[in-house]
Amino acid sequence: FCNAACDAFLFAVFIVYTNSGADITNPVVGSPQVVWSANRDRPVRENATLHFTEDGDLVLRDADGSLVWSTNTSGRSVVGMNITASGNLLLFDRKNASIWQSFDHPTDSLVPGQTLREGQRLTANISATNWTRGQLYLTVLPNGLGAFADSTPPQQYYSYTVSKPKAENKSAYVTFTNGSLAIFASFTKPGVPDKSITLPSASSVQYMRLESDGHLKLYEWVTTGWSIVDDVLSLYPDNCAYPTVCGPYGICSDNGQCSCPSANVSSNYFRQIDDRQPSLGCSLVTPLSCQSLQDHQLLALKDVAYFSSSDSVNLKNEESCKQACLKNCSCKAAVFRYDQNLSDGTCFLPSQLFSLMNNQPTVTHYNSNAYVKVQIVPRATNNGTVSSPSSRGKVMGAGAILGSTLGALFAVFLVAGLTVFFMRKKNSHMEEEDQFDQLPGMPTRFSFEELKVATENFCKKLGEGGFGSVFDGKLGDMRVAVKRLDGVGQGKKEFLAEVQTIGSIHHIYLVRLIGFCAERSYRLLVYEHMCNGSLDKWIFYRNQVVALDWQTRRRIITHIAKGLSYLHEECRQRIAHLDIKPQNILLDDNFNAKVSDFGLAKLIDRDQSYVMTRMRGTPGYLAPEWLTSRITEKVDIYSFGVVVMEIVCGRKNLDYSQPEESIHLISLLEEKIKEDRLLDLVDNRSNDMQLHREEVIELMQLAMWCLQIDSNKRPSMSTVVKVLEGAMNVETCLDYNFVTTTPVMPSNANHLEASPPQSAALLSGPR
Ligand SMILES: *[C@@H]1O[C@H](CO)[C@@H](O)[C@H](O)[C@H]1NC(C)=O
Ligand SMILES: *[C@@H]1O[C@H](CO)[C@@H](O)[C@H](O)[C@H]1NC(C)=O
Ligand SMILES: *[C@@H]1O[C@H](CO)[C@@H](O)[C@H](O)[C@H]1NC(C)=O
C-alpha cells in the first residue's frame, strides 16, 4: 500500500471495495482503507521485499536489504500463512494452530470480530497525512477502556469503566461486533459483557479507527464511499476535551477556535507554530531551561481547564499547587480545579502540556484556573516586543515599507511635503489593516511581496477567467493556488468583509481559502492546491485523458451536492454560489471534488428577497429565473442539474462542435425523455458508464428534477444529497419542458438569451 505520491510503502491489510470489473488497484475506485500495517513507523521504498522464509519467519526488507520488520517466528514450526475474511493475517503450524496473528498487533483500527486485549493499544497516526505512530492511544485497562495522551506519566482523556471487581487471573478485553463495542472484565456471567457501547448496526462493511485527533470513528461503506457513522468516544461538553485539538499550549474555546495564551500587550510568551493553522498549537518564545529555575514564572490563565486530571497530586489549595510546579522542573503547568460546592480542589501538574480549554463554570459546574510555566528573559536582553500573530499584518505591511523607502530617496528635495504625504498614506494603511481582525481559523493576510515570492513572480499560470488568473505557488512546503483578481471594484473594507466571510467557511467539499492580500490596488486570494485541477478537464475529453468510471463520477456528484448543501443550508450565513460549473469544481489527488470560487458568491438574505443588480454566471448554466429579478440559491440547483448531465454524458451543455440540432444538451434531454431514449445520452466513450446505464438514468432523473423551470419545484440541496444516498426517491411528477420557449426579457439585465444562447462569451471563466 503506498501513500499519495506512491514513494513510501506499507506491508498492510486493507479493506477495498470490489465488485465485478472494478479495478482494486485504482485508489479512486476501491478506496482502500488500511486496517493493519507492519511498518507504519518505517515505510519502505520501491523494490522492497517480503520474504516468507523456510524456517517460518515473515520478513520485510527495504530495497537496500535492510531489515525493517519481522514476525520473529523462525523455528516455531510455522507451515503456512492465511488471511481470514475479516482481515486477520495469520501464521499457523501443522496443527492449524495460530502462531502469530495481526489481530494481536493492532495498529490504529479494529474490524468487526476483532478483540483488543488488556494492555493492547490502538495508536493513532501522528497526523492525518503521516502514518507514524503519534502520542494518542486507546487501550484496554483491567476495568475497561481508556484513552491517553502519551507522556510521562500518560494523561488520560477518556475512560469507560465497569465498577464490578475484575476476575483474578483473567485479563479484560473489548470486542467489536456488529452493533456494539463490548467490555468483558469481571466475567461474572460467561459470555456476557459487563458493559457495551452501542454502535449503529452495520448495513455493509464497517471498521473503527482511532484518528490522529483522538476521536474513535466508526466508518461504513455506503454506495459512494466511506462514511463516518459514529464518533464512539463522544466527550461532553465538546470537542475541546481532546488533547491535541489546539496543539500544545493552544487554548480551545467552545466553538473549536484555537488561540495561544497571551499575557498582556507588553509581554508575550507564546507564538503560533503556524499562523495559517492555529490548531497546530503554540510554542514558547523562550524555551524553558532547567538551568535557570529562578527565571521561571507562572502565567495565570483564568477560567482555563485541562482535559485530564488523572494522577493529580494531593494539594488542596491553589497556592501550594502553584508552588509545587515552580519547584519541579519537569512540571509544565499547574491546573487547579475545584467544584463550586466543595471546599477543596484538585491539583494537576502535567510534565507535558497538550491543549487547554476555556472553562464555562455554568456548564461544567466546576472552576478551574491554569498556570502555565514560562521563562522570563532578564530585562537587559529583552529589547523589544515579540511579534505576535495579531501584530503580524502591521509588521509586514509592505505599503508602509514602500512609503519609508521612497521617503528616504526624496528626502533631500521635499522634506516637509513628502513627510506629510507618506505619513498620511501610512496611517490610512494602518487604519484599514486594523479593520481586519486576525481571528484564529481565519485566512492569513499576506503581503504582495510574499505572494510574489510564493508564485515565483506569477510565472506558472494554472488558469484564467473573467475575474483574473490563477497561479501555482508554494508557501513553505504547502502548494497553493493564488488567484489574482482583476478590476475588483470593491474598496478594501468590503473586500476584507467578504474575505472574512469566505474564510470562515470550512467544509470538506469546499476549497479552503488559506489567505489573501489586499495591498494598494492588489487583491489576491490564496487557496489550497488541488492536484487534479478542475472537473472540465476530466469530463470533456479535451486532453483525451482516461475516462472517469461510474463510481468516481457518482462520487464527484455527491461531493458537489454535499458542498452546496453546506453553503445553502448549514453554514451560519446562507450562501448562494451563483456560478456552478465544471471549471469551478476542483479535484484532489484522490478525485474528491470540492466546490471552488466563491468569487461570485453573494450573501442571500434570510427573507430570500435579494435583488441582484447585475446578471452573473456563465451561459449554459444560468437558471431561467435570471431573467426575472428573484434570485435565490435555487439557481445553483439548476446549474448543478446541468453539471450532473455534463458529467454523465461526457460533454458540455453547449458544444458547438456538435451538429446543429445537438448543440444544446438540455434541449436534447427534453427531446430524448419525450422519446424515451435517454440511453442515447450516456457517455459512450466509457465502457464503465455503459455498464451502469440503469444507474446513470436514475441520476438523469435527479438532474431533471433540478432542472425544473419553476424554481419552487426543484429539490433543496439536502434533498439531493438524500436521493444520492438512497434515503429518498426522485419526485415522479416532473415537468419535462426544460427550455423556456418564450423568454421573458429582463428589465434590468443585459442581452443574454434564455437558451440556447447564441454566443459562448463568458461572464466568468475557468480558474
Ligand atoms: C526496481 O527494480 C526494477 C527492476 O530491477 C528497476 O528497473 C527499477 O529501477 C527499480 N526501482 C527503483 C526505485 O530502484
Ligand atoms: C521482532 O523482534 C524485534 C527485535 O527483538 C522487535 O523489535 C520487533 O518488534 C519484533 N517483531 C514483532 C512483530 O514482534
Ligand atoms: C484459512 O482461512 C480460511 C478462510 O478464512 C479459514 O476457513 C481456514 O480455517 C484458515 N486456515 C487456517 C489454517 O487457519
Ligand SMILES: *[C@@H]1O[C@H](CO)[C@@H](O)[C@H](O)[C@H]1NC(C)=O
Ligand atoms: C487445516 O486446515 C485446512 C484448511 O482449512 C484443512 O484442509 C486441514 O485438514 C486442517 N488440518 C488439520 C490438522 O486440522
Ligand SMILES: *[C@@H]1O[C@H](CO)[C@@H](O)[C@H](O)[C@H]1NC(C)=O
Ligand atoms: C494515517 O496516515 C495515512 C497516510 O497518510 C492515511 O492514509 C490515514 O488516513 C491516516 N489515518 C488517520 C487515522 O489519520
Ligand SMILES: *[C@@H]1O[C@H](CO)[C@@H](O)[C@H](O)[C@H]1NC(C)=O
Ligand atoms: C512523519 O512524522 C515523523 C515524525 O514527526 C517524521 O520524522 C516523518 O518525516 C514524517 N513523514 C512524512 C512523510 O511526513
Ligand SMILES: *[C@@H]1O[C@H](CO)[C@@H](O)[C@H](O)[C@H]1NC(C)=O
Ligand atoms: C491465579 O493464578 C495463580 C498462579 O498462577 C494461582 O495460584 C491461583 O490459584 C489463581 N487464582 C484463581 C482464582 O484462579
Ligand SMILES: *[C@@H]1O[C@H](CO)[C@@H](O)[C@H](O)[C@H]1NC(C)=O
Ligand atoms: C448487523 O445487524 C443488523 C441487525 O442487528 C443486521 O440487519 C445487519 O445485516 C448486520 N450487518 C452485518 C454486516 O452483518
Ligand SMILES: *[C@@H]1O[C@H](CO)[C@@H](O)[C@H](O)[C@H]1NC(C)=O
Ligand atoms: C504584563 O505581564 C507581565 C508578566 O505576567 C507582568 O510582569 C507585567 O506587569 C504585565 N504588565 C502589565 C502592564 O500589566
Ligand SMILES: *[C@@H]1O[C@H](CO)[C@@H](O)[C@H](O)[C@H]1NC(C)=O
Ligand atoms: C453541586 O452543585 C451542583 C449544581 O450547582 C449540583 O447539581 C450538585 O448536586 C452539587 N453537589 C453537591 C455534592 O452538593
Ligand SMILES: *[C@@H]1O[C@H](CO)[C@@H](O)[C@H](O)[C@H]1NC(C)=O
Ligand atoms: C516532578 O514532576 C513530575 C511530573 O510532573 C513527577 O513525575 C515527579 O515525581 C516530580 N518530582 C518531584 C521531586 O516531585
Ligand SMILES: *[C@@H]1O[C@H](CO)[C@@H](O)[C@H](O)[C@H]1NC(C)=O
Ligand atoms: C535585540 O534582540 C535580538 C534578538 O532577540 C538581537 O539579535 C539583537 O542583537 C538585540 N539588540 C540589542 C540592541 O540588544
